[in-house]
Amino acid sequence: MTGDVWQIDGATGAVLAQTVLPGRVQVRNADPAVRFSPDGARLAVGTANTNQLVVFETGTAKEIWSVKLENETAVGVTFAPDGKTTAVATSGGKVCLFDAAGKSADTLLTGTRAMTWLVDLGFTLQVPRPCHPGAADPPTRRRWKKTCARLRRLRKTHPKKVVEVWTQDEARLGLKPITRRAWALKGRRPRSCGRTRYRWVYVYGFVRPKTGHTFGVLLPPCEGRAHVRGPGPVRAPRGPKGREGAGGAGR
Incomplete structure (x- = not known):
């Protein structure tokens, strides 16, 4: 998507500010390539036509500072919680950090970007707990003990019917083409839903x-x-x- 960056009042729809750049700004992804600072006073934009990271003052739409990304495009922009540091991820697989004045923090993150970000966000790689997609919820499972009498009545009423009970073979989880490990927040065990049935020949x-x-x-x-x-x-x-x-x- 190519065009200018506008600041619009969410209540009235009035245009509060508009970017003033030579040429036009290309927004590669509306969520990660454009980011407000935590206090809302600044707006960081990654441009593709000039390969720059530009930070604007939201009240006046004037440019505060900008940096050249060395022939790489910004694919993700974010601010630190305190707003003092700006991080930009580039198409070349790097993450560069800048201070509030646009000066490089001499910190360059490389390697597996996804794993680095997930760990920083508090995720860990865990083995999911097997879970059948049609499994009952906890309240229903607590009522299972009360269903024995009903099952006995059903068997007596329909002696020729077959009642099948299927269980998930947890020992075979790693041998099947399903997710063996998944990223999840620390303290939250992920679940891996799968339905397995066997017919031997x-x-x-x-x-x-x-x-x-x-x-x-x-x-x-x-x-x-x-x-x-x-x-x-x-x-x-x-x-x-x-x-x-x-x-x-x-x-």
């Missing part, structure tokens, strides 16, 4: 020793009778001395 392999012919088949049960149902010329096992075929199964 057994692989039967048949081989005819005389010819070496092999054949595989997928069956839901694992039982001896499956060998008798083998295909064609390899399906019927005989006695130990005259065995026609042999087979094995696994899942």
Whole structure:
């Protein structure tokens, strides 16, 4: 988005101030590239057309100071809580700090920007607690003990119905393609919601020793009778001395 920066009264919609820059200001992202100081007296803007960080006085819209970002674009701007330091993140992966007069604080943050910012904001990398997306809330879980009588009545009324109880296999959490670790604020345990259901299928392999012919088949049960149902010329096992075929199964 390209244009000027305006200060507008939220109650009346009146224009209180407007930037006075040679050329135009390009706002790459309305939230991180433009930031008011904590007291509202200053406005920091990262410009793309001149690769600058410009700080304005909000009351008069006049420029207080500006710095060149060395052929890099400002992608994020913020103030320290006390308003004395301005931080700007650049497209080159750096974070530069400036004092209230626009003088560099000789501090340059490099490396993994996301991890640095998250740690500074109080986040830590934690293993999420497994949580089923359809799980009951705490008040409902406290009522579980009262449902035993109802379950017994249901089983008696519908003896042919099947009641399934599924549980999350926490030991397998790290082996599945879901989030293993997540960033969360210190003292707040994150949750990882996932729904896992299993349907086992057994692989039967048949081989005819005389010819070496092999054949595989997928069956839901694992039982001896499956060998008798083998295909064609390899399906019927005989006695130990005259065995026609042999087979094995696994899942």
